[in-house]
Amino acid sequence: MKRMSLASLAVAGGILAAQAAAETAAADDIFACYKTAPAAEPDWTAIARDYGHKRLKQGCGQQWPVAATPHPQRASAAAAALAVKTTPRPAPVSDFIWFVRKDFADVDMFGKPQSNEKATGAELSWARNNTAADTIWQVNGLVGLAYSYLNEDYSRFIGASLASYVKVDKEAHSAAASDDSRDAITVGGSAEVGFINPIGGADYVRGSWLETRDGILNRTTGQAKLEWMPMYLRVNRQIPGTFVTTNFRPDLKVQYDERQGGVVPIGFSGFGRSLRIGPEATFLFRVADFGTTLPAWAEPLAGLSGAVTYHWWREVYSGQSGSWLDSTIKYDINPNVALAFSYQKGRNEETAKRTDLYKLSLNFKTCAAFAGFSGGRCTADKD
Incomplete structure (x- = not known):
């Protein structure tokens, strides 16, 4: 299974970045599982690894809002992860x-x-x-x-x-x-x-x-x-x-x-x-x-x-x-x-x-x- 780097995530999520920045304020923090505290930085390396393996951790609850103007690299990862979250689960x-x-x-x-x-x-x-x-x-x-x-x-x-x-x-x-x-x-x-x-x-x-x-x-x-x-x-x-x-x-x-x-x-x-x-x-x-x-x-x-x-x-x-x-x-x-x-x-x-x-x-x-x-x-x- 191929690993996906943050650079490749930026390309894949570039189109969705603007939409993700607007929607994440009202949505659950999709990176809650990758934070140690509400104000802590998510572990972006772990996010990229788990997304590349199709096993992004989710469901840790709505605990804090995501910044409305995230770093471009983070916004790209957010867009790709949001796409995973909103895409219907494929049938077996x-x-x-x-x-x-x-x-x-x-x-x-x-x-x-x-x-x-x-x-x-x-x-x-x-x-x-x-x-x-x-x-x-x-x-x-x-x-x-x-x-x-x-x-x-x-x-x-x-x-x-x-x-x-x-x-x-x-x-x-x-x-x-x-x-x-x-x-x-x-x-x-x-x-x-x-x-x-x-x-x-x-x-x-x-x-x-x-x-x-x-x-x-x-x-x-x-x-x-x-x-x-x-x-x-x-x-x-x-x-x-x-x-x-x-x-x-x-x-x-x-x-x-x-x-x-x-x-x-x-x-x-x-x-x-x-x-x-x-x-x-x-x-x-x-x-x-x-x-x-x-x-x-x-x-x-x-x-x-x-x-x-x-x-x-x-x-x-x-x-x-x-x-x-x-x-x-x-x-x-x-x-x-x-x-x-x-x-x-x-x-x-x-x-x-x-x-x-x-x-x-x-x-x-x-x-x-x-x-x-x-x-x-x-x-x-x-x-």
């Missing part, structure tokens, strides 16, 4: 969307999934291992529904979202001796809330659950997860002298897994349950025009992007530690189809199966309105 916005993505990490936030141009997408891949005379087919993708409620007023509560999804991860090998086959189906749900942080920016908290049926291990595992996503720690940058933009996204995860069927222990701990705590960071990059036109030599790179997600965790019951690395470089053939090269290593987040896999795949992704809603939450962010 809700949306209901469906989407296709690669997995849970590819969604980012269910209330506003990554746009198609940034998402990796569901995978369909084929590979041939001539050494082992093994042909490999794989399908790995998620289909989800998400309802979001966005609070457009100036309160600290941003909004919330609810979602459900089904994920399929199947890998079939023609070689009978192969032990790398996968057959997992995951059903899950998610709930998120967002709040403005007092120091600026926003915090999102997501709670989710899932149940994974592993057909190879004949095991069902339930998982509950809590995530904290501090949006103000996300770093968006353009690499100087290039057309490449980067985005660094950290969060913190607490994950509890419990075996609900079968006899094979959970790979995260070696027991029938596990509790993992640890940070996760995602690094995104893409070639973008930044509102200008790419030079001719760079136009073929406009569909190039990539993502690297690394999750490190410590398992509480066993004391073991582990990680999951998921990296992808992709090229968008069109907004819904991409050619991707990926590498995964570590314990798979749903099945706990050890993985060390290079893969070339064709990816499919889409996001659209459901049940007559606008679908505006599928629109790309400017990051």
Whole structure:
């Protein structure tokens, strides 16, 4: 959320300054919350900060009149603040969307999934291992529904979202001796809330659950997860002298897994349950025009992007530690189809199966309105 300086407030409120000076004598002191005494100066820095964050403090009561001939800088702030006070509070916005993505990490936030141009997408891949005379087919993708409620007023509560999804991860090998086959189906749900942080920016908290049926291990595992996503720690940058933009996204995860069927222990701990705590960071990059036109030599790179997600965790019951690395470089053939090269290593987040896999795949992704809603939450962010 951009901070607004007093200078920019002066420009924004210049037109209303004269009207504000005449009306404030009869109105409540809109800066009462920013004074320590009736004759004290308001804290103009705090006023500018809170106005820029759309959380101007009001309602402290009519205690003293505002000077009829305020300082020009103060009059500008008064005009802008008065405009906020007299403008009707915007109505909340809700949306209901469906989407296709690669997995849970590819969604980012269910209330506003990554746009198609940034998402990796569901995978369909084929590979041939001539050494082992093994042909490999794989399908790995998620289909989800998400309802979001966005609070457009100036309160600290941003909004919330609810979602459900089904994920399929199947890998079939023609070689009978192969032990790398996968057959997992995951059903899950998610709930998120967002709040403005007092120091600026926003915090999102997501709670989710899932149940994974592993057909190879004949095991069902339930998982509950809590995530904290501090949006103000996300770093968006353009690499100087290039057309490449980067985005660094950290969060913190607490994950509890419990075996609900079968006899094979959970790979995260070696027991029938596990509790993992640890940070996760995602690094995104893409070639973008930044509102200008790419030079001719760079136009073929406009569909190039990539993502690297690394999750490190410590398992509480066993004391073991582990990680999951998921990296992808992709090229968008069109907004819904991409050619991707990926590498995964570590314990798979749903099945706990050890993985060390290079893969070339064709990816499919889409996001659209459901049940007559606008679908505006599928629109790309400017990051």
